[in-house]
Amino acid sequence: MQAVRRFLSLERSLRAKNQFKDFATVMEEYMKLGHAEVVPDTDSRKSSNCVFYLPMHAVHKEHSTTTKIRAVFDASAKSSTGVSLNDTLLVGPTVHPPLIDVLLQFGFHRIALTADVSKMYRAVELTQSDRDLHRFVWRSTPTDNLTDYRMTRVTFGVSASSFAANMSVKQNALNHATEYPQAARIVETSFYVDDCLSGADSAEEAVILQRQLHNLFTKGGFLLRKWDSNDATVLDSISSELRDSQSSHLLPTDDEYKKTLGIEWNASKDHFRLTVADQPPIETLTKRGLASDVAKTYDVLGWFSPATIKMKILLQKLWEEGLEWDDPVPSSIKDVWCKWRSELPELSHKYIPRCYFDVAYHISSIQLHGFSDASESAYSAVVYLRLTNTSNSSQISLVMSKTKVAPIKCLSIPRLELCGAHLLSQLLSHVKKVFDIPLSSIHAWTDSTVVLNWLDGSPKRFKTYVGNRISAILDLIPPDKWRHVSGLENPADCASRGLYPTELLDYELWWNGPDWLKKSSIEWPKKNMIKPNTPSDEEKEISLLVVAESDHLPVIPLERFSNFNHFKRVTC
Numbered sequence: 001m002q003a004v005r006r007f008l009s010l011e012r013s014l015r016a017k018n019q020f021k022d023f024a025t026v027m028e029e030y031m032k033l034g035h036a037e038v039v040p041d042t043d044s045r046k047s048s049n050c051v052f053y054l055p056m057h058a059v060h061k062e063h064s065t066t067t068k069i070r071a072v073f074d075a076s077a078k079s080s081t082g083v084s085l086n087d088t089l090l091v092g093p094t095v096h097p098p099l100i101d102v103l104l105q106f107g108f109h110r111i112a113l114t115a116d117v118s119k120m121y122r123a124v125e126l127t128q129s130d131r132d133l134h135r136f137v138w139r140s141t142p143t144d145n146l147t148d149y150r151m152t153r154v155t156f157g158v159s160a161s162s163f164a165a166n167m168s169v170k171q172n173a174l175n176h177a178t179e180y181p182q183a184a185r186i187v188e189t190s191f192y193v194d195d196c197l198s199g200a201d202s203a204e205e206a207v208i209l210q211r212q213l214h215n216l217f218t219k220g221g222f223l224l225r226k227w228d229s230n231d232a233t234v235l236d237s238i239s240s241e242l243r244d245s246q247s248s249h250l251l252p253t254d255d256e257y258k259k260t261l262g263i264e265w266n267a268s269k270d271h272f273r274l275t276v277a278d279q280p281p282i283e284t285l286t287k288r289g290l291a292s293d294v295a296k297t298y299d300v301l302g303w304f305s306p307a308t309i310k311m312k313i314l315l316q317k318l319w320e321e322g323l324e325w326d327d328p329v330p331s332s333i334k335d336v337w338c339k340w341r342s343e344l345p346e347l348s349h350k351y352i353p354r355c356y357f358d359v360a361y362h363i364s365s366i367q368l369h370g371f372s373d374a375s376e377s378a379y380s381a382v383v384y385l386r387l388t389n390t391s392n393s394s395q396i397s398l399v400m401s402k403t404k405v406a407p408i409k410c411l412s413i414p415r416l417e418l419c420g421a422h423l424l425s426q427l428l429s430h431v432k433k434v435f436d437i438p439l440s441s442i443h444a445w446t447d448s449t450v451v452l453n454w455l456d457g458s459p460k461r462f463k464t465y466v467g468n469r470i471s472a473i474l475d476l477i478p479p480d481k482w483r484h485v486s487g488l489e490n491p492a493d494c495a496s497r498g499l500y501p502t503e504l505l506d507y508e509l510w511w512n513g514p515d516w517l518k519k520s521s522i523e524w525p526k527k528n529m530i531k532p533n534t535p536s537d538e539e540k541e542i543s544l545l546v547v548a549e550s551d552h553l554p555v556i557p558l559e560r561f562s563n564f565n566h567f568k569r570v571t572c
Contacts, residue, residue, distance in 0.1 A: 109199025
């Protein structure tokens, strides 16, 4: 049996690494909490069509503050029939909001509040009829006989488990929405799987929200733990055993960071920083190593995209040159890569404020400003939040950005600029929806007068490539929202060209936007569109067929016929 072979292999591997004792402790917890049970004698003789044995493996999570090693079951392993358990299950739809949306909304709370659902999967029971499809073999010592067990709770590694657990959390919130309305709303918008990123405008409101969430989840048999906040008053209201175990004091130290949906967050200073993975020395620089370095840089909101796009451009060049994965890279690319690699750790010293505005800031208006740009190598878009207070002073916050490497097939600069504008329209539309900002408060900027002229007219007059993208842009952002900005004042410019990490650190235009953005709108660049004197190469040549009628000519010219019979034959 595959489950037996895999277990014996896992047992040998863990013992060789002196990790079997820790793994056994995890499995003993399963039995103690009733999350797994020995298969009863009454069910031990069930038909093979009604049972399935899951191979297991261990997953290490060094950054976890609770469980460093976890048991995960391989429900994708094929049985003797060639079919796995996952092959027979419906995965179910995604019922939680996208990760990016949760992170974006997290910045609007003056008081941050984070938590984690303890053992969320294992808080959801399996029906009796399904438990024998989640069997596994286990023994705590090599001298014991292998024993058949089965899961009684939703299982890690089964494709339908994510939907089952997330839908249980959501349904629990719906069931008690009347009793805990605020907490139920937070479950709908601020939970990504088992992580909660929420908050409130004041410490008092955050305390009430925390209690509502705790009580709401208790109703469904869930436990919210690892609570953290940037406010000591809020933490003081939470029992110490439920607070984040990293925090020995109410607030963590200045150098204590925790992972929040993959991003490092310091609750004491209330800022994020880039997670830079260890960069072990590489003897031979290859395409595989370059791809690995790019993948290790986790920057989901694109705050550091001017630095990461530089490596993506190099990776594309390696593909163009036809290098295999383990071939050494050319010296020209090697020099740029080594410089970028040595400077990358410096980016961890750049701190991004979690909250978009100062705690004491009284907001009177909110605007979104987006910028796009393109070069021969890449195109980019970046979005800023402009907040104005009652005194008419403004604060600018970098929200998110996105970059794309230019296609290998050569495109003209105007077409690439249009791709950048299309990317910006998608970003602005998405952020507008998440922040619930009216279209009247949206402003899109580009330094391409060609694109602005294209957007100021009917898409039907252009060739297919340009026309389709213009239509897509105008469906999201109307033409009157587009304005011109000079290339020197366009913050998206550096993201389309790429910067070394040390260059990005002090690039104020990227972090804060152009200086005039903080001033009154009358000081912004004017919306001046330059009409071209000659038609664009992208415009289609339209041919018209005109049918003209003459009213002085007879329908049948009788004078051409001298014989009536001849006239009849021709006419017929």
